[in-house]
Amino acid sequence: ELKVEQNPLFLSMQEGKNYTIYCNYSTTSDRLYWYRQDPGKSLESLFVLLSNGAVKQEGRLMASLDTKARLSTLHITAAVHDLSATYFCAVDIDLDTDKLIFGTGTRLQVFP
Amino acid sequence: EAGVAQSPRYKIIEKRQSVAFWCNPISGHATLYWYQQILGQGPKLLIQFQNNGVVDDSQLPKDRFSAERLKGVDSTLKIQPAKLEDSAVYLCASSLQGWSGNEQFFGPGTRLTVL
Numbered sequence A: 001e002l003k004v005e006q007n008p009l010f011l012s013m014q015e016g017k018n019y020t021i022y023c024n025y026s027t028t029s030d031r032l033y034w035y036r037q038d039p040g041k042s043l044e045s046l047f048v049l050l051s052n053g054a055v056k057q058e059g060r061l062m063a064s065l066d067t068k069a070r071l072s073t074l075h076i077t078a079a080v081h082d083l084s085a086t087y088f089c090a091v092d093i094d095l096d097t098d099k100l101i102f103g104t105g106t107r108l109q110v111f112p
Numbered sequence B: 001e002a003g004v005a006q007s008p009r010y011k012i013i014e015k016r017q018s019v020a021f022w023c024n025p026i027s028g029h030a031t032l033y034w035y036q037q038i039l040g041q042g043p044k045l046l047i048q049f050q051n052n053g054v055v056d057d058s059q060l061p062k063d064r065f066s067a068e069r070l071k072g073v074d075s076t077l078k079i080q081p082a083k084l085e086d087s088a089v090y091l092c093a094s095s096l097q098g099w100s101g102n103e104q105f106f107g108p109g110t111r112l113t114v115l
Helices: none
Strands: A004-007 A010-014 A019-025 A032-037 A043-049 A055-058 A061-066 A071-076 A085-094 A099-102 A106-111 B005-007 B010-013 B019-024 B031-037 B044-050 B053-056 B065-068 B075-079 B088-095 B110-114
Touching: A004 A085, A010 A019, A019 A032, A019 A085, A032 A071, A043 A055, A043 A061, A043 A071, A071 A085, A099 B044, B005 B088, B010 B019, B019 B088, B019 B110, B031 B075, B044 B065, B044 B075, B075 B088
Parallel strands: A010 A106, B010 B110
Antiparallel strands: A004 A019, A019 A071, A032 A043, A032 A085, A055 A061, A061 A071, A085 A099, A085 A106, B005 B019, B019 B075, B031 B044, B031 B088, B044 B053, B065 B075, B088 B110
């Protein structure tokens, strides 16, 4: 059975701190996406990782992909309250159709 | 550039009733996806269209769910009859092409409550 697991599921962190969210998947894939979802809102694309070793950075967020380990990380640097949201990774399991399997989600809360 | 449009935004129905959702993708996007997102979970793909043809509907409960994209642009998703477990947010997404790692852009979703 295909699995995309994120940990932690919940993360409460103080402003200014650093932390990493992990996304493990059980099938081979060279493509992985990270999305952000605010409460009651739709999904906003953050990063598209299309090869082994890919690293993307935007502001305080940095995502990387290790296809051999079947692992992606989303690193948060010096967290701010505005980053509070749920973060999903999604693995592309069919390169001919871009079929995505989403992870369980990590709910991040940043407090002062 | 206008994003993916969906309507209605909210719908409340009783079990065994029917409901339909509408989606208008980003102009020029050939691929359209319908996802179901149950509270506290990640989205799950229900059906994928490439232009007006179905690419993948393996997770669509075909005894009660149907979807169409007749002219390769707008799409409708229908549930008939609805069950309590269909309560979820139904998300529509589109991408330029359904391959080569094209990014999927999501609409605001329709929140369905089945009583």
